[in-house]
Amino acid sequence: MKKTKPILILLICTLFVAGCTEQKILERISITTLLGYDLEEEDKVTTTLTVRQVSPDDKSSLETQSNTEETSNGTSIKVNLQTSKKIMAGQLRVLLFGKKLAQDSIEQTLHTTMMNSEISSSIYLAVADGTTKEIIEAQYENITDIGQHVFNLIDHNVEEQHSVSSTLHEVVRNNYSPFRDIAMPIIKKEGQIIKINGLAIFNKSKMVGELSSEDAFYVIMLRDKFKAGSVELSLPGNTLNHDRDQDDKLEVSIDSIKSKRSINLTNPSTPEFDVTVDFGCRLIELHSNENTGRPEVTKKLEKAIGDKMESEISRIIKYTQEKNSDIFGFGDDYYASVRNSGLTEAKWHQMYPNMKVNVKVNIEIFRNGVFE
Incomplete structure (x- = not known):
């Protein structure tokens, strides 16, 4: 009897913990892998994201959602109102900043992202040459999942040391370091091709210049x-x-x-x-x-x-x-x-x-x- 008591207590505790955990059933949520922020007139922010929907018969489909509000968090709320399922950021792979937003400041967006406990610190951050919306919403003949494609593009070039690594952890560390600044890849759309087109350099949270993709070797x-x-x-x-x-x-x-x-x-x-x-x-x-x-x-x-x-x-x-x-x-x-x-x-x-x-x-x- 004495031996069974600890086991019984452990089982009861496990049941309580499992009951307190928020359930995230695939059929009831939308999964986002790519998120983009663009600065609009009057300092408004447009959020564009790819959303994967999983149906009860195990089929999945991709769609894009976009909205404009005063803050990045406000646009996220509006985007949720446009979909029948709760949008989850746990599978986010890449966060893109439009060039105009990057030149203005990524401070607020970076802080919001950092405070979101769902988002992994290993996601990649990059700057879009133009707007993120035109990259995410475009139709591609040979790209079925734009979010996974952009992630693979950055990850492959980081592994091959053709581009600098710019994970959320690294960017936040450099942003809050008093003696070091941020560098991250620039993503550009050319027709049906998406490529790394250079390196964005920052003075604290503001993009102040660009280096070529060839210069990344020396960086x-x-x-x-x-x-x-x-x-x-x-x-x-x-x-x-x-x-x-x-x-x-x-x-x-x-x-x-x-x-x-x-x-x-x-x-x-x-x-x-x-x-x-x-x-x-x-x-x-x-x-x-x-x-x-x-x-x-x-x-x-x-x-x-x-x-x-x-x-x-x-x-x-x-x-x-x-x-x-x-x-x-x-x-x-x-x-x-x-x-x-x-x-x-x-x-x-x-x-x-x-x-x-x-x-x-x-x-x-x-x-x-x-x-x-």
Whole structure:
């Protein structure tokens, strides 16, 4: 009898817990996977979302809902009034911001999303090149589920390190960090194709500039370690053959095997940083007849690729300084390196545009081509 008492108590507690849990029967709810916010005139917000309806016979269908109100929460209430089933955000995969809203501020929308306990912190956030409504409501010949398609598009490119990761957790962390700013992918619709078309950079909660999708390679190089990724480079035409014109282009394609970067503060008063990137790569394509198996040819390529990358990284850092958007977290490094600096968010944003950065990229080509 003594042994059965604990088991009986456990069963009773389980029944009570199960009875208190809100039941979410698929046939009685609508599941949203993609949500978009656009800024309208008079500061109103349009919410557009994809909704999956599941019928009692296990068939499902997709539809879009849209409404405009004063706030994002107000539009959500109006959208619920347009559907016969309660809209649940537990399966949300991607949140899109229209460019106009992103340039105005994503602060309120970000706060509302963060406070919603249904929404996972692992959802992706991105900026639409134009409005989110035109992306979500469009008819596509080869896309059956726009929400899942956009999620797969972002997730695949993040995994391959062609684009920065911008989960809700990462964006909220950077938004509330006093010394680091947000970067997230830009999604663009071109006819029947949806693609990642660049990188939006922010000063706190406002989008202040754009980088190309090719520039994302260098942003990732400074923000993280490379484990994948590839890039095409145009080197001077006389890199391997001095008889060729320098203005001609030598096209090179490489992919990354490994990279490591270090950022060291050398002068707190300027401030001045030394950025060093050690980059091991594989040469996968070269528009030249030169024998890349010769050490002297490899050395010339390593030097030229390093110089090109240094130039590109310096250009991108300068652009972020012009926009006062510290997407690399130099402010975090400064704060960690200088004791009793009294550094504040406002003070760092005064210092960042005048910061000096010395970039050094060390290239090592491990293998040439696929078969070596």
